[in-house]
Amino acid sequence: MSAPLPYVLAIYGSPRRSGNSATLLGECLRGVATWTNNVEKVFLRDLTISPCLEIYACAKTGRCAIRDDFDLLAPKLEQADVVLLASPIMFYAVSAHTKALMDRCQSFWVKRYWLKEPINPDKLHRKGVFISVGATRGKRLFDGAILSARYFFDALDIEMAATLCFGGLDAAGDVLQHPEYLQQAYDLGVSLRDVVMKRKGAGFD
Ligand SMILES: Cc1cc2nc3c(=O)[nH]c(=O)nc-3n(C[C@H](O)[C@H](O)[C@H](O)COP(=O)(O)O)c2cc1C
Structure with missing residues (x-):
């Protein structure tokens, strides 16, 4: 039996459903579609997600207490x-969503670093x-957001394999x-196949 196709989760973080970051993510997904159809899209603007309330119930259960x-x-x-993950820059950070x-x-x-529990023991090389x-073109425009993204992925035990950031778009x-x-975004989507293939135990073709 062949292994299931890799599961790709695309998170749209802009309040604009069809804005610049969403268009780039869509192009990236067109590239992804060359190697998997196991893709799910999530638009954060359609969800209700409270900020963290620092209850730290997760320190006991490993799970957030907010429903x-x-x-x-x-x-x-x-x-x-x-x-x-796609987000526009807002005040030199990611969007509020x-x-x-x-x-x-x-x-x-907390689950990973305090409770020392794996996020997904079956998938170690995500x-x-x-x-x-x-909108602007400052040299450090993406610095803060890239750091946030890196540590967001790290919390999930996911390695940030690539970033694609463009200024001058408003x-x-x-x-x-x-x-x-758009071509770079598409090419990135295509190239992710090789990145995923190199994962230990990723047996698909
Ligand atoms: C609330 C808000 C804050 C913004 N802050 C910045 C900023 O700090 N630097 C910048 O270059 N652009 C900033 N912008 C412009 C957006 O990054 C830009 O319009 C971008 O293309 C929006 O992406 P989207 O179409 O994917 O939503 C801001 C826009 C909004 C609405």
């Missing part, structure tokens, strides 16, 4: 072979990608004026 739509997303984050999700993943961080856009359709950016 909201994070409950829908948490198992997907545990199961995904690849997580693609994205940050609320990241902060709720403190429960995974990969993450962070896609971002901003209005919703701006990225469409840059076919080379």
Whole structure:
């Protein structure tokens, strides 16, 4: 019996459903579609996810005590072979939607580092990608968001395999004026196949 195709979770973190980061993520998924159809899309703007309330019930149970739509997303984050996260830059950080999700993943961080429990013992070499856009072109525009993304993925025991960040994009359709950016996003999606293939025990073809 052949192994199931890798499961790719795509998280849209912009308030704009069809904005620049969403377009790039969509292009990346077109590339991903060349090697798996086991893809799930989640639009954070459609979910209700409270910020972390620092209750730290997770320190006892390994699970967040707040009951909201994070409950829908948490198992997907545990199961995904690849997580693609897209967020625009807002005040030199990720969007509030994205940050609320990241902060709720403190429960995974606690599970991993305080309780010393694995996030997913069956999948040890999971990969993450962070896609971002901003209006300006400052040299350090993406620094904060990339760090946040790196440690978000780390809380999930996911290695950040790539980032794709473009400045100079403001209005919703701006990225469409840059076919080379769209091509890079598509190519990244295609290339992830090799990244996933190199995972120990990833036997698909
Ligand atoms: C609340 C808010 C804060 C923003 N802060 C920044 C910023 O700090 N730096 C920047 O370059 N662009 C900033 N922008 C512009 C967005 O990053 C830009 O419009 C981006 O293309 C939006 O991506 P989206 O279409 O995927 O939503 C901000 C936009 C909003 C709405």
